[in-house]
Amino acid sequence: MNAAFPLIFEKDRPGRKGFSLPPCDVPLKPLEELLPQECLRKSRLDLPRLSEVDVVRHYTALSRRNYGVDSGFYPLGSCTMKYNPKINEDVAALAGFASIHPLQGDPTYQGALELLYNMEQCLKEITGMERYSFQTVAGAHGELTGLLIILAYHRSRGEKRNRVLIPDSAHGTNPATVTMTGCEVLQLPSNDKGLVDTATLKAHLDEKTAALMLTNPNTLGLFEKDILEISRLVHEAGGLLYYDGANLNAIMGHCRPGDMGFDVVHLNLHKTFSTPHGSGGPGSGPLGVTARLESFLPYPVTAKDGDRFFLDYQRPRSIGKVHSFFGNFGVVVKAYTYIRMMGARGLKQASDDAVLNANYLLNCLKDIYHVPYRGPCKHEFVLSAKLQKKRGAGAGDIAKALLDYGLHPPTVYFPLIVEEALMIEPTETENKETLDHFVEALKEIAAEIETDPVKIKGAPYSTPVRRLDEVLAARKPVVRWKKEP
Numbered sequence: 499m500n501a502a503f504p505l506i507f508e509k510d511r512p513g514r515k516g517f518s519l520p521p522c523d524v525p526l527k528p529l530e531e532l533l534p535q536e537c538l539r540k541s542r543l544d545l546p547r548l549s550e551v552d553v554v555r556h557y558t559a560l561s562r563r564n565y566g567v568d569s570g571f572y573p574l575g576s577c578t579m580k581y582n583p584k585i586n587e588d589v590a591a592l593a594g595f596a597s598i599h600p601l602q603g604d605p606t607y608q609g610a611l612e613l614l615y616n617m618e619q620c621l622k623e624i625t626g627m628e629r630y631s632f633q634t635v636a637g638a639h640g641e642l643t644g645l646l647i648i649l650a651y652h653r654s655r656g657e658k659r660n661r662v663l664i665p666d667s668a669h670g671t672n673p674a675t676v677t678m679t680g681c682e683v684l685q686l687p688s689n690d691k692g693l694v695d696t697a698t699l700k701a702h703l704d705e706k707t708a709a710l711m712l713t714n715p716n717t718l719g720l721f722e723k724d725i726l727e728i729s730r731l732v733h734e735a736g737g738l739l740y741y742d743g744a745n746l747n748a749i750m751g752h753c754r755p756g757d758m759g760f761d762v763v764h765l766n767l768h769k770t771f772s773t774p775h776g777s778g779g780p781g782s783g784p785l786g787v788t789a790r791l792e793s794f795l796p797y798p799v800t801a802k803d804g805d806r807f808f809l810d811y812q813r814p815r816s817i818g819k820v821h822s823f824f825g826n827f828g829v830v831v832k833a834y835t836y837i838r839m840m841g842a843r844g845l846k847q848a849s850d851d852a853v854l855n856a857n858y859l860l861n862c863l864k865d866i867y868h869v870p871y872r873g874p875c876k877h878e879f880v881l882s883a884k885l886q887k888k889r890g891a892g893a894g895d896i897a898k899a900l901l902d903y904g905l906h907p908p909t910v911y912f913p914l915i916v917e918e919a920l921m922i923e924p925t926e927t928e929n930k931e932t933l934d935h936f937v938e939a940l941k942e943i944a945a946e947i948e949t950d951p952v953k954i955k956g957a958p959y960s961t962p963v964r965r966l967d968e969v970l971a972a973r974k975p976v977v978r979w980k981k982e983p
């Protein structure tokens with residue numbers, strides 16, 4: 499029994515119910531005559547018995563304990579937690595989108611196919627790729643599918659390449675994905691500016707190189723200015739270039755992965771294109787490729803013949819399917835709505851504002867927290883709390899202390915190459931007052947650490963639960979309530 503906040507099952511009271519209806523005046527047959535015997539319940543369905551008002555209050559109270567972009571600032575670096583416009587939800591909820599089934603047949607959902615087709619044209623224009631698949635339902639899923647395509651491409655040329663180069667600043671999903679494909683990871687050390695060092699890269703390229711995986715701007719929020727040289731070197735060695743699109747929010751309308759020389763791109767619609775994040779689902783990580791890889795994409799892809807849209811299954815070189823039907827279609831509808839609402843100029847402005855907001859924060863904080871790699875940054879930046887750590891409270895403590903200001907903490911301890919990392923991504927949707935509140939909070943916390951670090955180590959003080967045992971929570975999560983006998 500959780501006395502402070504009982505579960506809905508613990509509020510169960512025999513006899514209570516959430517409806518009241520007048521007695522039925524239609525003669526009813528006994529259930530036994532309506533349903534086969536084996537389909538009838540033998541015992542009561544063990545659902546909690548409550549009145550409607552109890553249920554509403556229970557879930558309203560729960561919702562108040564939640565924190566999301568609709569509650570406040572969410573500067574989680576690398577995750578682009580921008581506001582999700584509600585118009586996206588309205589459009590995705592239209593019956594013509596929400597109530598269709600992929601098996602009902604092409605002629606009956608021409609509008610949905612047209613949307614997928616149009617979305618593909620938008621993403622092609624934004625990224626400079628040749629074709630897209632929407633089957634991939636998260637960034638990491640895009641990475642896996644993209645690498646499988648790269649490997650299929652090398653195999654089709656009779657080449658056995660099984661090494662993938664990844665900078666040491668990369669997101670953890672990059673090496674994890676490589677390992678899942680059975681390839682070998684080769685970690686590239688970043689140079690003192692936090693960028694790929696072309697000489698080091700060159701030294702590691704050979705006939706085993708399948709690909710280089712890169713984000714640009716990288717996870718330090720810095721633009722890989724040598725990208726054209728990097729691309730030339732990788733291609734000359736016979737490898738391909740994979741673009742982790744998690745950071746596309748910094749460059750929309752300014753430059754395109756395709757023009758930088760990338761061969762495969764995944765996008766995170768739940769980052770750049772304002773759809774809700776959903777722990778790998780319901781997300782969407784569309785995968786784009788250049789012309790030479792197009793035939794390897796998962797099938798089916800959307801195609802157009804005159805005025806008719808259809809699903810093209812005739813793809814003998816395809817790596818196969820990686821998800822049912824065409825991925826999380828509803829998420830694509832939301833992202834398409836966002837793109838059409840913003841227009842080309844709006845998307846460029848979004849990137850401009852994301853970069854402006856990040857640089858504003860960086861400049862406000864650079865004298866308080868250590869900046870390991872000097873800006874200007876793109877859409878995010880990384881601070882180090884190593885000075886604060888020496889004084890008694892580090893990045894994790896600062897993150898907890900921010901909760902008492904009603905703020906979501908930034909990403910901490912990533913990228914791994916920065917000691918006591920605080921990775922901050924404000925996004926373009928925040929106003930100056932919100933940014934100033936965040937700066938003030940971080941300044942106050944830093945000042946508090948100088949005088950009373952123990953207090954910061956005890957934070958948070960105002961949240962429903964204080965410090966959890968994170969190891970126990972990860973190793974032995976209790977996610978199901980069991981009735982006491």
Ligand SMILES: Cc1ncc(COP(=O)(O)O)c(C=O)c1O
Pocket residue numbers: 576577636637638639669671672713717742744745766778781783
């Ligand atoms: C740089 C980077 N790459 C890849 C991913 C994985 O994306 P997803 O969470 O959509 O699987 C993330 C997610 O935060 C990321 O920040």
